């Protein structure tokens with residue numbers, strides 16, 4: 001795919017950082033060590049996003065057992081691999097190998113049971129999994145998934161020299177790999193050379209956050225070190241401006257979306273609107289009815 005050069009956008013009143021959050025070290029699946037960056041207590045503030053996990057290790061013992069068969073219902077998972085590979089298999093008969101730099105978008109909808117098993121590449125495995133909520137009316141939709149190879153992800157370079165990979169939404173006149181009407185998710189992976197800045201216009205009603213995974217960024221007056229989530233304020237702003245440190249490349253995720261403002265009821269891998277719907281999901285899973293018939 002051609003990498004387009006795009007003029008820099010203009011933001012007059014950039015958002016400030018409302019709060020910096022340090023991720024929580026945890027393990028999930030069959031013992032995969034990861035950092036939960038967007039935790040349960042931030043689901044309302046960062047609606048429509050439910051979770052962001054960062055995983056990255058050069059020790060296969062930290063991840064090689066992966067995530068054996070487990071269910072999901074009611075939301076979407078977006079897995080972005082920075083290094084290594086992830087083998088995916090689900091109850092609808094889909095199977096895929098997500099390679100380094102690639103992205104998998106999975107809509108669990110009414111339900112899938114799948115496994116996600118990492119495979120090391122030169123010992124290293126690193127990536128992110130973001131959970132995006134579905135509106136109440138779509139929670140029981142037909143499951144869907146697609147793997148995007150690195151070369152299939154839309155990418156552009158700004159005049160300032162920032163490389164942007166557009167996983168979801170629209171930016172600088174480019175449309176991302178996936179778009180969603182209800183939540184308008186914007187998901188950008190930005191590589192900013194030392195001393196550069198990136199401006200992204202964004203309506204004030206969108207909840208937005210930045211996760212720096214390499215280097216150090218500045219947003220407004222606030223320095224944002226690596227491994228920090230910066231929740232961006234919504235007040236009277238028309239966009240986001242991030243600047244890279246002067247002494248090295250900064251890499252970060254910029255993620256934003258339109259809040260659903262619907263009740264959230266979560267039990268592990270099920271995210272619905274009410275406790276009754278969670279009970280139904282558990283019963284459907286136990287009795288083998290979770291998987292929607294095609």
Ligand code: CO
Nearest residue numbers: 067072114116
């Ligand atoms: Co899963």
